[in-house]
Structures are given as C-alpha cells and as structure tokens.
Amino acid sequence: MKARRGVSNTDEPQILLKKRMSVAERHQNWIYVPKRLWNQFPPGSFVKVLVNGREVEMKINRYGYMNPSQMLWETFVQLLGFNKDRDTLVFIQYKDGKLGIACKKGV
Known part of the structure; x- marks a missing residue:
C-alpha cells in the first residue's frame, strides 16, 4: 500500500516552520508566530x-508574539543553545501532539 503524499509513517517529528x-x-x-501556525499557537494564550x-510555558500575546512566561529570556536562550544573530528557530510537532522549539545552528 502506498503512503499518501506528505504523510510519514516514521516516528520523526513534523517540522512546522x-x-x-x-x-x-x-x-x-519576542518570537513572532506566523498566522499559519495560530491553530497550534493561538494568540492570547499560554502554550507548553x-x-x-x-517543558517550557510560552506566553503568546494577542498579536502573535511569544516569549517564556515563567523564566527569563536569557535562561530560555541558554536552554535552547540559541544565538539569535546566526541561528534558526525550528517549530516542531511530535507524533503525540506535543509542540517543540529547536535550534538549527547557523554558520
């Protein structure tokens, strides 16, 4: 049986953005969440x-900007291992429905 296009049978997480x-x-x-991800990251809410x-709780304001709600930005950046001048943020959705943020290192 052929798999449908865009559907993966592996346990790898889906990259949203x-x-x-x-x-x-x-x-x-702040991290701006594009409108196409507002179903997963709704404005005016808290998302884990x-x-x-x-697990980090992120606060999203009504305009779609988010930052950590229970920790300092510097602590969040250290946890992520993120250099905001060079690196890329990767928004991920796991098979169990949990959301994640990862860092892809830049040059």
Missing part, C-alpha cells in the same frame, strides 16, 4: 512546548 528572528524580535526578545527535553 523554520524561522530566523527579525531585527525587532532580536531587540525586544518542549525545549531540549524540558
């Missing part, structure tokens, strides 16, 4: 995401 931070996001320590195996 790869995104670099804009200058404004870097300056204000996995970052390096640790």
Whole structure:
C-alpha cells in the first residue's frame, strides 16, 4: 500500500516552520508566530512546548508574539543553545501532539 503524499509513517517529528528572528524580535526578545501556525499557537494564550527535553510555558500575546512566561529570556536562550544573530528557530510537532522549539545552528 502506498503512503499518501506528505504523510510519514516514521516516528520523526513534523517540522512546522523554520524561522530566523527579525531585527525587532532580536531587540525586544519576542518570537513572532506566523498566522499559519495560530491553530497550534493561538494568540492570547499560554502554550507548553518542549525545549531540549524540558517543558517550557510560552506566553503568546494577542498579536502573535511569544516569549517564556515563567523564566527569563536569557535562561530560555541558554536552554535552547540559541544565538539569535546566526541561528534558526525550528517549530516542531511530535507524533503525540506535543509542540517543540529547536535550534538549527547557523554558520
């Protein structure tokens, strides 16, 4: 039986979006969530995401900007191993429905 296009039978997580931070996001320590991901990351809510195996609660304002709600931005960046000038953020959805944020290292 053939698998449908875009459907994976493996246990690998699905990559929702790869995104670099804009200058404004870097300056204000916010991550903008594009409208196409508002079903997974609804504005005006709190969402729990996995970052390096640790669950972090993210606060999303009504305009779609998010940052960690229970920890400092610097702690979040260290946990992620993220350099906001070079690296790319990767939004992930796991097979069990959990959401995650990972870091893809830049040059």
